[in-house]
Amino acid sequence: MIKKLLILFVFCSILTTNAQYTPVINSNKPGFSESPYSVGSGVYQFETSIFYRKMNATPTFSNPEALGLNLFFRTSFISEKLEVNFNTSLQRDKIAFKNIFESSYNKTGLSQFSLGAKYLIYAPKYDDKSKEIRSWKKRHSFDWKRWIPHIGVSAGINIGSFLTDYHERGGFSPKVGILLQNEFSDKLNVITNLHYDYIGTDFSQLSYIVTGTYNFNDYWSGFAEIQGIFEEYEKKTNIGAGAAYLFSENLQFNASLRANLQQDEIGIYSSLGVSYRLNRHKDDFVEIDEFGNKIEEEKPVKYDENRNFFGRMFSKVGKLFSKKEKRKVDLDNDSGNGELLNEKPKRERQGSLVDMIVKEDKKQKKKTAKEERKAAKKAKKKAEKEARRKEKERLKLEKQIKKEEEKEAKRKEKERLKLEKEIKKLEEEIKKEEQQEKEKEKEKEDN
Known part of the structure:
Protein backbone atom coordinates (compact mmCIF):
# COMPACT_ATOMS: atom_id res chain seq x y z
CA MET A 1 0.00 0.00 0.00
CA TYR A 126 9.09 18.79 -18.20
CA ASP A 127 7.62 16.66 -20.96
CA ASP A 128 5.80 13.51 -19.89
CA LYS A 129 7.61 10.85 -21.94
CA SER A 130 5.18 8.14 -20.83
CA LYS A 131 2.50 9.67 -23.08
CA GLU A 132 4.69 9.41 -26.18
CA ILE A 133 3.43 6.34 -28.06
CA ARG A 134 4.37 7.15 -31.65
CA SER A 135 8.16 7.14 -31.39
CA TRP A 136 10.31 4.82 -29.24
CA LYS A 137 13.26 7.17 -29.72
CA LYS A 138 11.37 10.21 -28.44
CA ARG A 139 9.93 8.20 -25.56
CA HIS A 140 13.40 7.18 -24.30
CA SER A 141 15.39 10.27 -25.32
CA PHE A 142 16.74 12.71 -22.76
CA ASP A 143 14.69 15.85 -22.13
CA TRP A 144 17.22 18.69 -22.46
CA ARG A 280 -1.70 18.41 8.93
CA HIS A 281 -1.86 19.25 5.23
CA LYS A 282 -5.27 19.69 3.60
CA ASP A 283 -5.72 20.02 -0.15
CA ASP A 284 -7.92 22.85 -1.42
CA PHE A 285 -11.22 21.94 -3.03
CA VAL A 286 -11.02 22.20 -6.82
CA GLU A 287 -14.11 22.08 -9.01
CA ILE A 288 -13.60 20.13 -12.26
CA ASP A 289 -15.75 19.47 -15.31
CA GLU A 290 -16.72 16.14 -16.84
CA PHE A 291 -13.33 15.92 -18.61
CA GLY A 292 -11.31 16.47 -15.43
CA ASN A 293 -10.35 20.08 -16.22
CA LYS A 294 -10.41 22.79 -13.57
CA ILE A 295 -13.40 25.13 -13.80
CA GLU A 296 -12.39 28.77 -13.52
CA GLU A 297 -14.68 31.77 -13.28
CA GLU A 298 -14.61 34.00 -16.33
CA LYS A 299 -13.69 37.58 -15.51
CA PRO A 300 -15.63 40.30 -17.32
CA VAL A 301 -13.31 41.89 -19.87
CA LYS A 302 -13.57 45.61 -20.43
CA TYR A 303 -13.01 47.07 -23.86
CA ASP A 304 -9.99 49.06 -22.69
CA GLU A 305 -8.26 45.90 -21.36
CA ASN A 306 -7.79 44.64 -24.92
CA ARG A 307 -5.75 47.71 -25.80
CA ASN A 308 -2.07 48.22 -25.20
CA PHE A 309 -0.62 50.72 -22.73
CA PHE A 310 -0.75 53.75 -25.05
CA GLY A 311 -4.24 52.84 -26.24
CA ARG A 312 -5.57 52.80 -22.69
CA MET A 313 -3.76 56.06 -21.89
CA PHE A 314 -5.17 57.95 -24.91
CA SER A 315 -8.61 56.54 -24.14
CA LYS A 316 -8.52 58.00 -20.64
CA VAL A 317 -7.15 61.34 -21.89
CA GLY A 318 -9.92 61.50 -24.48
CA LYS A 319 -12.55 60.89 -21.84
CA LEU A 320 -11.26 63.88 -19.86
CA PHE A 321 -11.89 66.28 -22.76
CA SER A 322 -15.07 64.70 -24.08
CA LYS A 323 -18.38 66.37 -23.40
CA LYS A 324 -20.30 64.60 -20.72
CA GLU A 325 -24.04 64.86 -20.94
CA LYS A 326 -26.21 64.82 -17.94
CA ARG A 327 -29.86 64.17 -18.45
CA LYS A 328 -32.38 65.97 -16.31
CA VAL A 329 -36.15 65.52 -16.46
CA ASP A 330 -38.11 68.76 -16.07
CA LEU A 331 -41.76 67.98 -15.44
CA ASP A 332 -44.23 70.67 -16.31
CA ASN A 333 -47.37 70.01 -14.33
CA ASP A 334 -49.41 72.34 -16.49
CA SER A 335 -48.52 70.80 -19.80
CA GLY A 336 -48.04 67.31 -18.45
CA ASN A 337 -45.03 66.82 -20.77
CA GLY A 338 -41.53 65.99 -19.62
CA GLU A 339 -38.62 67.79 -21.23
CA LEU A 340 -35.08 66.35 -21.34
CA LEU A 341 -32.37 68.95 -20.66
CA ASN A 342 -28.61 68.51 -21.08
CA GLU A 343 -26.47 70.15 -18.38
CA LYS A 344 -22.68 70.38 -18.29
CA PRO A 345 -21.27 69.04 -15.01
CA LYS A 346 -19.82 71.67 -12.72
CA ARG A 347 -16.11 71.60 -11.79
CA GLU A 348 -15.09 71.85 -8.18
CA ARG A 349 -12.87 74.74 -7.19
CA GLN A 350 -9.20 73.88 -6.82
CA GLY A 351 -7.17 74.70 -3.74
CA SER A 352 -5.35 78.02 -3.46
CA LEU A 353 -1.79 78.48 -4.71
CA VAL A 354 -0.58 79.19 -1.17
CA ASP A 355 -1.89 75.83 0.07
CA MET A 356 -0.16 74.06 -2.80
CA ILE A 357 3.15 75.81 -2.02
CA VAL A 358 2.88 74.98 1.71
CA LYS A 359 2.10 71.35 0.91
CA GLU A 360 5.01 71.12 -1.51
CA ASP A 361 7.32 72.77 1.05
CA LYS A 362 6.35 70.23 3.72
CA LYS A 363 6.94 67.42 1.28
CA GLN A 364 10.39 68.80 0.38
CA LYS A 365 11.34 69.26 4.05
CA LYS A 366 10.29 65.69 4.79
CA LYS A 367 12.34 64.43 1.85
CA THR A 368 15.38 66.48 2.94
CA ALA A 369 15.14 65.22 6.53
CA LYS A 370 14.90 61.64 5.27
CA GLU A 371 17.98 62.11 3.08
CA GLU A 372 19.91 63.66 5.99
CA ARG A 373 19.04 60.72 8.25
CA LYS A 374 20.04 58.31 5.53
CA ALA A 375 23.35 60.16 4.97
CA ALA A 376 24.06 60.24 8.74
CA LYS A 377 23.32 56.52 9.02
CA LYS A 378 25.56 55.81 6.05
CA ALA A 379 28.39 57.95 7.50
CA LYS A 380 28.07 56.22 10.87
CA LYS A 381 28.17 52.80 9.22
CA LYS A 382 31.22 53.86 7.19
CA ALA A 383 32.98 55.16 10.32
CA GLU A 384 32.26 51.91 12.19
CA LYS A 385 33.54 49.89 9.26
CA GLU A 386 36.72 52.01 9.11
CA ALA A 387 37.21 51.59 12.89
CA ARG A 388 36.84 47.82 12.57
CA ARG A 389 39.30 47.81 9.69
CA LYS A 390 41.88 49.81 11.69
CA GLU A 391 41.42 47.56 14.72
CA LYS A 392 41.85 44.54 12.51
CA GLU A 393 45.05 45.99 11.02
CA ARG A 394 46.34 46.83 14.52
CA LEU A 395 45.76 43.29 15.73
CA LYS A 396 47.40 41.94 12.62
CA LEU A 397 50.42 44.23 13.13
CA GLU A 398 50.71 43.23 16.79
CA LYS A 399 50.55 39.60 15.78
CA GLN A 400 53.25 40.16 13.17
CA ILE A 401 55.48 42.03 15.64
CA LYS A 402 55.03 39.28 18.21
CA LYS A 403 55.90 36.70 15.61
CA GLU A 404 59.05 38.63 14.61
CA GLU A 405 60.08 38.96 18.26
CA GLU A 406 59.65 35.22 18.80
CA LYS A 407 61.63 34.53 15.65
CA GLU A 408 64.43 36.90 16.79
CA ALA A 409 64.48 35.28 20.24
CA LYS A 410 64.81 31.85 18.65
CA ARG A 411 67.66 33.10 16.45
CA LYS A 412 69.54 34.60 19.40
CA GLU A 413 69.05 31.42 21.45
CA LYS A 414 70.35 29.37 18.54
CA GLU A 415 73.44 31.63 18.22
CA ARG A 416 74.06 31.43 21.99
CA LEU A 417 73.96 27.65 21.93
CA LYS A 418 76.27 27.62 18.94
CA LEU A 419 78.70 29.99 20.69
CA GLU A 420 78.68 27.89 23.84
CA LYS A 421 79.41 24.82 21.75
CA GLU A 422 82.36 26.57 20.07
CA ILE A 423 83.73 27.78 23.45
CA LYS A 424 83.47 24.27 24.84
CA LYS A 425 85.27 22.85 21.83
CA LEU A 426 88.02 25.48 22.14
CA GLU A 427 88.50 24.66 25.84
CA GLU A 428 88.86 20.99 25.00
CA GLU A 429 91.51 21.81 22.37
CA ILE A 430 93.45 23.96 24.89
CA LYS A 431 93.35 21.16 27.45
CA LYS A 432 94.54 18.72 24.83
CA GLU A 433 97.50 20.98 23.90
CA GLU A 434 98.43 21.42 27.58
CA GLN A 435 98.36 17.65 28.02
CA GLN A 436 100.63 17.19 25.01
CA GLU A 437 103.12 19.77 26.36
CA LYS A 438 103.22 18.02 29.74
CA GLU A 439 103.88 14.71 28.07
CA LYS A 440 106.76 16.26 26.03
CA GLU A 441 108.31 17.82 29.18
CA LYS A 442 108.08 14.45 30.95
CA GLU A 443 109.83 12.70 28.04
CA LYS A 444 112.65 15.29 28.21
CA GLU A 445 113.11 14.75 31.92
CA ASP A 446 113.27 11.01 31.42
CA ASN A 447 115.94 11.40 28.75
Whole structure:
Protein backbone atom coordinates (compact mmCIF):
# COMPACT_ATOMS: atom_id res chain seq x y z
CA MET A 1 0.00 0.00 0.00
CA ILE A 2 2.67 2.45 0.99
CA LYS A 3 4.89 1.41 -1.89
CA LYS A 4 2.99 3.53 -4.38
CA LEU A 5 3.54 6.58 -2.20
CA LEU A 6 7.22 5.93 -1.55
CA ILE A 7 8.18 6.25 -5.22
CA LEU A 8 7.99 10.03 -4.80
CA PHE A 9 10.70 10.04 -2.11
CA VAL A 10 14.00 11.79 -2.66
CA PHE A 11 16.84 11.83 -0.19
CA CYS A 12 18.75 14.72 1.25
CA SER A 13 17.27 17.82 0.00
CA ILE A 14 14.77 16.70 -2.36
CA LEU A 15 12.63 14.47 -4.20
CA THR A 16 9.79 16.72 -5.11
CA THR A 17 7.32 17.13 -7.85
CA ASN A 18 6.14 20.47 -9.16
CA ALA A 19 3.81 20.73 -6.14
CA GLN A 20 5.25 21.82 -2.81
CA TYR A 21 3.59 19.17 -0.66
CA THR A 22 4.59 15.52 -1.16
CA PRO A 23 2.85 12.37 0.16
CA VAL A 24 6.12 11.23 1.82
CA ILE A 25 8.58 13.18 3.96
CA ASN A 26 11.00 15.44 2.07
CA SER A 27 14.09 15.93 4.23
CA ASN A 28 17.31 17.90 3.67
CA LYS A 29 19.28 15.52 5.92
CA PRO A 30 21.94 14.24 6.03
CA GLY A 31 23.22 16.68 3.39
CA PHE A 32 24.08 20.33 4.03
CA SER A 33 22.27 21.61 0.91
CA GLU A 34 18.71 22.93 0.76
CA SER A 35 15.99 22.36 -1.80
CA PRO A 36 14.18 25.36 -3.33
CA TYR A 37 10.89 23.64 -2.41
CA SER A 38 9.03 24.05 0.86
CA VAL A 39 7.53 21.22 2.93
CA GLY A 40 3.98 22.37 2.11
CA SER A 41 1.33 24.09 4.15
CA GLY A 42 0.15 22.35 7.32
CA VAL A 43 3.39 20.36 7.66
CA TYR A 44 5.62 20.67 10.77
CA GLN A 45 8.92 18.91 10.14
CA PHE A 46 11.77 18.19 12.58
CA GLU A 47 15.18 17.14 11.22
CA THR A 48 17.70 16.16 13.90
CA SER A 49 21.16 14.61 13.84
CA ILE A 50 23.97 13.69 16.22
CA PHE A 51 27.36 14.62 14.76
CA TYR A 52 31.03 14.15 15.63
CA ARG A 53 33.95 16.05 14.07
CA LYS A 54 37.70 15.57 14.68
CA MET A 55 40.89 16.92 13.09
CA ASN A 56 44.34 18.15 14.11
CA ALA A 57 44.65 21.57 15.74
CA THR A 58 45.74 24.47 13.52
CA PRO A 59 47.49 27.75 14.52
CA THR A 60 46.54 29.69 16.52
CA PHE A 61 43.00 29.15 17.89
CA SER A 62 40.97 26.28 16.42
CA ASN A 63 38.12 23.89 17.17
CA PRO A 64 39.64 20.49 16.32
CA GLU A 65 36.98 18.33 17.98
CA ALA A 66 33.21 18.64 18.50
CA LEU A 67 30.30 16.42 19.54
CA GLY A 68 26.80 17.82 19.25
CA LEU A 69 23.11 17.69 18.38
CA ASN A 70 21.56 19.66 15.50
CA LEU A 71 17.87 20.57 15.12
CA PHE A 72 16.35 21.96 11.90
CA PHE A 73 12.62 22.84 12.07
CA ARG A 74 10.63 23.59 8.90
CA THR A 75 7.05 24.65 8.25
CA SER A 76 5.00 26.48 5.63
CA PHE A 77 2.01 28.78 5.69
CA ILE A 78 0.46 31.71 3.79
CA SER A 79 1.80 30.31 0.51
CA GLU A 80 2.77 26.81 -0.66
CA LYS A 81 5.96 28.30 -2.10
CA LEU A 82 7.07 29.94 1.17
CA GLU A 83 8.87 28.07 3.97
CA VAL A 84 9.96 29.34 7.38
CA ASN A 85 12.72 27.46 9.21
CA PHE A 86 14.76 27.47 12.41
CA ASN A 87 18.25 25.96 12.80
CA THR A 88 20.27 25.46 15.99
CA SER A 89 23.06 23.23 17.33
CA LEU A 90 24.11 22.31 20.87
CA GLN A 91 27.65 20.94 21.03
CA ARG A 92 30.65 20.25 23.23
CA ASP A 93 33.75 21.86 21.68
CA LYS A 94 37.43 21.30 22.24
CA ILE A 95 39.08 24.74 21.86
CA ALA A 96 42.82 24.50 21.16
CA PHE A 97 45.63 27.06 21.09
CA LYS A 98 48.66 26.05 19.08
CA ASN A 99 51.83 28.14 18.83
CA ILE A 100 55.18 26.97 20.22
CA PHE A 101 53.23 24.82 22.66
CA GLU A 102 49.70 23.44 22.40
CA SER A 103 46.97 23.73 25.03
CA SER A 104 43.20 23.12 24.99
CA TYR A 105 40.00 23.27 27.04
CA ASN A 106 36.41 22.05 26.61
CA LYS A 107 33.29 24.20 26.41
CA THR A 108 29.59 23.28 25.98
CA GLY A 109 26.90 25.57 24.56
CA LEU A 110 25.01 26.66 21.47
CA SER A 111 27.15 26.93 18.34
CA GLN A 112 24.41 28.00 15.91
CA PHE A 113 21.05 29.79 16.09
CA SER A 114 19.36 31.16 13.00
CA LEU A 115 15.91 31.99 11.63
CA GLY A 116 15.27 31.89 7.91
CA ALA A 117 12.82 31.62 5.04
CA LYS A 118 12.93 30.48 1.43
CA TYR A 119 10.65 30.99 -1.55
CA LEU A 120 10.32 29.12 -4.85
CA ILE A 121 10.39 31.66 -7.68
CA TYR A 122 10.56 29.36 -10.72
CA ALA A 123 9.70 25.73 -11.44
CA PRO A 124 10.16 24.43 -15.03
CA LYS A 125 7.76 21.94 -16.59
CA TYR A 126 9.09 18.79 -18.20
CA ASP A 127 7.62 16.66 -20.96
CA ASP A 128 5.80 13.51 -19.89
CA LYS A 129 7.61 10.85 -21.94
CA SER A 130 5.18 8.14 -20.83
CA LYS A 131 2.50 9.67 -23.08
CA GLU A 132 4.69 9.41 -26.18
CA ILE A 133 3.43 6.34 -28.06
CA ARG A 134 4.37 7.15 -31.65
CA SER A 135 8.16 7.14 -31.39
CA TRP A 136 10.31 4.82 -29.24
CA LYS A 137 13.26 7.17 -29.72
CA LYS A 138 11.37 10.21 -28.44
CA ARG A 139 9.93 8.20 -25.56
CA HIS A 140 13.40 7.18 -24.30
CA SER A 141 15.39 10.27 -25.32
CA PHE A 142 16.74 12.71 -22.76
CA ASP A 143 14.69 15.85 -22.13
CA TRP A 144 17.22 18.69 -22.46
CA LYS A 145 14.86 21.03 -20.61
CA ARG A 146 15.88 19.18 -17.46
CA TRP A 147 19.10 21.23 -17.50
CA ILE A 148 16.90 24.22 -16.58
CA PRO A 149 16.92 24.28 -12.75
CA HIS A 150 14.18 24.94 -10.26
CA ILE A 151 15.10 28.25 -8.62
CA GLY A 152 14.51 29.44 -5.08
CA VAL A 153 15.88 32.20 -2.87
CA SER A 154 16.55 32.14 0.86
CA ALA A 155 17.20 34.78 3.49
CA GLY A 156 17.63 34.74 7.23
CA ILE A 157 19.36 36.12 10.28
CA ASN A 158 22.07 34.62 12.50
CA ILE A 159 21.67 35.35 16.20
CA GLY A 160 25.01 35.00 17.97
CA SER A 161 24.36 36.94 21.18
CA PHE A 162 23.95 33.84 23.34
CA LEU A 163 26.31 31.45 21.54
CA THR A 164 29.67 30.34 22.95
CA ASP A 165 32.58 32.78 22.56
CA TYR A 166 34.20 30.79 19.75
CA HIS A 167 31.00 30.74 17.63
CA GLU A 168 29.57 34.20 18.42
CA ARG A 169 30.68 35.88 15.15
CA GLY A 170 29.43 39.40 15.70
CA GLY A 171 25.95 38.97 17.21
CA PHE A 172 23.14 39.61 14.70
CA SER A 173 24.02 39.18 11.01
CA PRO A 174 21.95 38.50 7.87
CA LYS A 175 22.43 35.73 5.31
CA VAL A 176 21.15 35.16 1.77
CA GLY A 177 21.27 32.29 -0.68
CA ILE A 178 20.29 30.98 -4.10
CA LEU A 179 18.87 27.44 -4.24
CA LEU A 180 18.91 25.42 -7.49
CA GLN A 181 17.69 21.92 -8.28
CA ASN A 182 17.98 19.87 -11.47
CA GLU A 183 15.82 16.75 -11.81
CA PHE A 184 17.70 14.83 -14.51
CA SER A 185 15.47 11.77 -14.07
CA ASP A 186 12.98 10.23 -11.65
CA LYS A 187 15.93 8.83 -9.67
CA LEU A 188 18.76 11.36 -10.11
CA ASN A 189 18.66 14.91 -8.70
CA VAL A 190 21.40 17.51 -8.38
CA ILE A 191 21.11 20.42 -5.94
CA THR A 192 23.34 23.50 -6.02
CA ASN A 193 23.40 26.17 -3.29
CA LEU A 194 25.23 29.50 -3.23
CA HIS A 195 25.30 31.28 0.16
CA TYR A 196 26.59 34.58 1.52
CA ASP A 197 26.65 34.29 5.32
CA TYR A 198 27.47 36.54 8.31
CA ILE A 199 27.06 39.64 6.14
CA GLY A 200 28.49 42.85 7.59
CA THR A 201 30.75 41.13 10.15
CA ASP A 202 34.48 40.39 10.23
CA PHE A 203 33.64 36.72 9.66
CA SER A 204 31.62 36.98 6.43
CA GLN A 205 31.89 33.94 4.19
CA LEU A 206 30.92 32.78 0.72
CA SER A 207 30.11 29.12 0.16
CA TYR A 208 28.81 26.66 -2.39
CA ILE A 209 27.31 23.19 -2.05
CA VAL A 210 26.72 20.65 -4.81
CA THR A 211 24.77 17.50 -3.90
CA GLY A 212 23.92 14.55 -6.11
CA THR A 213 21.10 12.24 -4.93
CA TYR A 214 20.17 8.85 -6.37
CA ASN A 215 17.20 6.66 -5.39
CA PHE A 216 18.08 2.95 -5.46
CA ASN A 217 14.50 1.84 -4.72
CA ASP A 218 11.39 3.01 -2.90
CA TYR A 219 13.14 2.90 0.50
CA TRP A 220 16.89 3.46 0.06
CA SER A 221 18.74 6.41 -1.45
CA GLY A 222 22.33 7.64 -1.44
CA PHE A 223 24.10 10.93 -1.96
CA ALA A 224 27.51 12.48 -2.63
CA GLU A 225 28.30 16.08 -1.75
CA ILE A 226 31.05 18.69 -1.91
CA GLN A 227 31.04 21.98 0.00
CA GLY A 228 33.47 24.89 -0.24
CA ILE A 229 33.64 27.73 2.28
CA PHE A 230 35.68 30.86 1.52
CA GLU A 231 36.59 33.18 4.39
CA GLU A 232 38.99 36.12 4.40
CA TYR A 233 42.02 34.22 5.66
CA GLU A 234 41.25 30.56 4.97
CA LYS A 235 39.36 28.09 2.81
CA LYS A 236 37.50 24.99 4.01
CA THR A 237 36.32 22.03 1.96
CA ASN A 238 33.99 19.17 2.90
CA ILE A 239 33.60 16.05 0.77
CA GLY A 240 31.13 13.42 1.89
CA ALA A 241 28.66 10.67 1.11
CA GLY A 242 25.80 8.98 2.90
CA ALA A 243 22.50 7.15 2.74
CA ALA A 244 18.90 7.48 3.90
CA TYR A 245 16.20 4.93 4.68
CA LEU A 246 12.49 5.73 4.46
CA PHE A 247 10.85 3.92 7.39
CA SER A 248 7.38 5.33 6.77
CA GLU A 249 5.78 8.21 4.88
CA ASN A 250 6.51 10.53 7.85
CA LEU A 251 9.78 9.09 9.24
CA GLN A 252 13.30 8.85 7.75
CA PHE A 253 16.66 7.65 9.14
CA ASN A 254 20.00 8.78 7.67
CA ALA A 255 23.76 8.65 8.11
CA SER A 256 26.78 10.32 6.51
CA LEU A 257 30.59 10.36 6.57
CA ARG A 258 32.73 13.28 5.41
CA ALA A 259 36.33 14.42 5.05
CA ASN A 260 37.19 17.97 6.17
CA LEU A 261 40.10 19.82 4.56
CA GLN A 262 41.37 22.92 6.39
CA GLN A 263 44.86 24.51 6.37
CA ASP A 264 46.59 21.37 5.04
CA GLU A 265 44.88 19.30 7.74
CA ILE A 266 42.41 16.49 7.04
CA GLY A 267 39.68 15.57 9.52
CA ILE A 268 36.54 13.44 9.67
CA TYR A 269 32.87 14.29 10.20
CA SER A 270 30.16 11.70 10.82
CA SER A 271 26.47 11.99 11.64
CA LEU A 272 23.41 9.88 12.45
CA GLY A 273 20.00 11.48 12.12
CA VAL A 274 16.25 11.09 12.05
CA SER A 275 13.63 13.26 10.34
CA TYR A 276 9.96 13.29 11.36
CA ARG A 277 6.99 15.37 10.25
CA LEU A 278 3.54 16.13 11.65
CA ASN A 279 1.30 16.10 8.61
CA ARG A 280 -1.70 18.41 8.93
CA HIS A 281 -1.86 19.25 5.23
CA LYS A 282 -5.27 19.69 3.60
CA ASP A 283 -5.72 20.02 -0.15
CA ASP A 284 -7.92 22.85 -1.42
CA PHE A 285 -11.22 21.94 -3.03
CA VAL A 286 -11.02 22.20 -6.82
CA GLU A 287 -14.11 22.08 -9.01
CA ILE A 288 -13.60 20.13 -12.26
CA ASP A 289 -15.75 19.47 -15.31
CA GLU A 290 -16.72 16.14 -16.84
CA PHE A 291 -13.33 15.92 -18.61
CA GLY A 292 -11.31 16.47 -15.43
CA ASN A 293 -10.35 20.08 -16.22
CA LYS A 294 -10.41 22.79 -13.57
CA ILE A 295 -13.40 25.13 -13.80
CA GLU A 296 -12.39 28.77 -13.52
CA GLU A 297 -14.68 31.77 -13.28
CA GLU A 298 -14.61 34.00 -16.33
CA LYS A 299 -13.69 37.58 -15.51
CA PRO A 300 -15.63 40.30 -17.32
CA VAL A 301 -13.31 41.89 -19.87
CA LYS A 302 -13.57 45.61 -20.43
CA TYR A 303 -13.01 47.07 -23.86
CA ASP A 304 -9.99 49.06 -22.69
CA GLU A 305 -8.26 45.90 -21.36
CA ASN A 306 -7.79 44.64 -24.92
CA ARG A 307 -5.75 47.71 -25.80
CA ASN A 308 -2.07 48.22 -25.20
CA PHE A 309 -0.62 50.72 -22.73
CA PHE A 310 -0.75 53.75 -25.05
CA GLY A 311 -4.24 52.84 -26.24
CA ARG A 312 -5.57 52.80 -22.69
CA MET A 313 -3.76 56.06 -21.89
CA PHE A 314 -5.17 57.95 -24.91
CA SER A 315 -8.61 56.54 -24.14
CA LYS A 316 -8.52 58.00 -20.64
CA VAL A 317 -7.15 61.34 -21.89
CA GLY A 318 -9.92 61.50 -24.48
CA LYS A 319 -12.55 60.89 -21.84
CA LEU A 320 -11.26 63.88 -19.86
CA PHE A 321 -11.89 66.28 -22.76
CA SER A 322 -15.07 64.70 -24.08
CA LYS A 323 -18.38 66.37 -23.40
CA LYS A 324 -20.30 64.60 -20.72
CA GLU A 325 -24.04 64.86 -20.94
CA LYS A 326 -26.21 64.82 -17.94
CA ARG A 327 -29.86 64.17 -18.45
CA LYS A 328 -32.38 65.97 -16.31
CA VAL A 329 -36.15 65.52 -16.46
CA ASP A 330 -38.11 68.76 -16.07
CA LEU A 331 -41.76 67.98 -15.44
CA ASP A 332 -44.23 70.67 -16.31
CA ASN A 333 -47.37 70.01 -14.33
CA ASP A 334 -49.41 72.34 -16.49
CA SER A 335 -48.52 70.80 -19.80
CA GLY A 336 -48.04 67.31 -18.45
CA ASN A 337 -45.03 66.82 -20.77
CA GLY A 338 -41.53 65.99 -19.62
CA GLU A 339 -38.62 67.79 -21.23
CA LEU A 340 -35.08 66.35 -21.34
CA LEU A 341 -32.37 68.95 -20.66
CA ASN A 342 -28.61 68.51 -21.08
CA GLU A 343 -26.47 70.15 -18.38
CA LYS A 344 -22.68 70.38 -18.29
CA PRO A 345 -21.27 69.04 -15.01
CA LYS A 346 -19.82 71.67 -12.72
CA ARG A 347 -16.11 71.60 -11.79
CA GLU A 348 -15.09 71.85 -8.18
CA ARG A 349 -12.87 74.74 -7.19
CA GLN A 350 -9.20 73.88 -6.82
CA GLY A 351 -7.17 74.70 -3.74
CA SER A 352 -5.35 78.02 -3.46
CA LEU A 353 -1.79 78.48 -4.71
CA VAL A 354 -0.58 79.19 -1.17
CA ASP A 355 -1.89 75.83 0.07
CA MET A 356 -0.16 74.06 -2.80
CA ILE A 357 3.15 75.81 -2.02
CA VAL A 358 2.88 74.98 1.71
CA LYS A 359 2.10 71.35 0.91
CA GLU A 360 5.01 71.12 -1.51
CA ASP A 361 7.32 72.77 1.05
CA LYS A 362 6.35 70.23 3.72
CA LYS A 363 6.94 67.42 1.28
CA GLN A 364 10.39 68.80 0.38
CA LYS A 365 11.34 69.26 4.05
CA LYS A 366 10.29 65.69 4.79
CA LYS A 367 12.34 64.43 1.85
CA THR A 368 15.38 66.48 2.94
CA ALA A 369 15.14 65.22 6.53
CA LYS A 370 14.90 61.64 5.27
CA GLU A 371 17.98 62.11 3.08
CA GLU A 372 19.91 63.66 5.99
CA ARG A 373 19.04 60.72 8.25
CA LYS A 374 20.04 58.31 5.53
CA ALA A 375 23.35 60.16 4.97
CA ALA A 376 24.06 60.24 8.74
CA LYS A 377 23.32 56.52 9.02
CA LYS A 378 25.56 55.81 6.05
CA ALA A 379 28.39 57.95 7.50
CA LYS A 380 28.07 56.22 10.87
CA LYS A 381 28.17 52.80 9.22
CA LYS A 382 31.22 53.86 7.19
CA ALA A 383 32.98 55.16 10.32
CA GLU A 384 32.26 51.91 12.19
CA LYS A 385 33.54 49.89 9.26
CA GLU A 386 36.72 52.01 9.11
CA ALA A 387 37.21 51.59 12.89
CA ARG A 388 36.84 47.82 12.57
CA ARG A 389 39.30 47.81 9.69
CA LYS A 390 41.88 49.81 11.69
CA GLU A 391 41.42 47.56 14.72
CA LYS A 392 41.85 44.54 12.51
CA GLU A 393 45.05 45.99 11.02
CA ARG A 394 46.34 46.83 14.52
CA LEU A 395 45.76 43.29 15.73
CA LYS A 396 47.40 41.94 12.62
CA LEU A 397 50.42 44.23 13.13
CA GLU A 398 50.71 43.23 16.79
CA LYS A 399 50.55 39.60 15.78
CA GLN A 400 53.25 40.16 13.17
CA ILE A 401 55.48 42.03 15.64
CA LYS A 402 55.03 39.28 18.21
CA LYS A 403 55.90 36.70 15.61
CA GLU A 404 59.05 38.63 14.61
CA GLU A 405 60.08 38.96 18.26
CA GLU A 406 59.65 35.22 18.80
CA LYS A 407 61.63 34.53 15.65
CA GLU A 408 64.43 36.90 16.79
CA ALA A 409 64.48 35.28 20.24
CA LYS A 410 64.81 31.85 18.65
CA ARG A 411 67.66 33.10 16.45
CA LYS A 412 69.54 34.60 19.40
CA GLU A 413 69.05 31.42 21.45
CA LYS A 414 70.35 29.37 18.54
CA GLU A 415 73.44 31.63 18.22
CA ARG A 416 74.06 31.43 21.99
CA LEU A 417 73.96 27.65 21.93
CA LYS A 418 76.27 27.62 18.94
CA LEU A 419 78.70 29.99 20.69
CA GLU A 420 78.68 27.89 23.84
CA LYS A 421 79.41 24.82 21.75
CA GLU A 422 82.36 26.57 20.07
CA ILE A 423 83.73 27.78 23.45
CA LYS A 424 83.47 24.27 24.84
CA LYS A 425 85.27 22.85 21.83
CA LEU A 426 88.02 25.48 22.14
CA GLU A 427 88.50 24.66 25.84
CA GLU A 428 88.86 20.99 25.00
CA GLU A 429 91.51 21.81 22.37
CA ILE A 430 93.45 23.96 24.89
CA LYS A 431 93.35 21.16 27.45
CA LYS A 432 94.54 18.72 24.83
CA GLU A 433 97.50 20.98 23.90
CA GLU A 434 98.43 21.42 27.58
CA GLN A 435 98.36 17.65 28.02
CA GLN A 436 100.63 17.19 25.01
CA GLU A 437 103.12 19.77 26.36
CA LYS A 438 103.22 18.02 29.74
CA GLU A 439 103.88 14.71 28.07
CA LYS A 440 106.76 16.26 26.03
CA GLU A 441 108.31 17.82 29.18
CA LYS A 442 108.08 14.45 30.95
CA GLU A 443 109.83 12.70 28.04
CA LYS A 444 112.65 15.29 28.21
CA GLU A 445 113.11 14.75 31.92
CA ASP A 446 113.27 11.01 31.42
CA ASN A 447 115.94 11.40 28.75
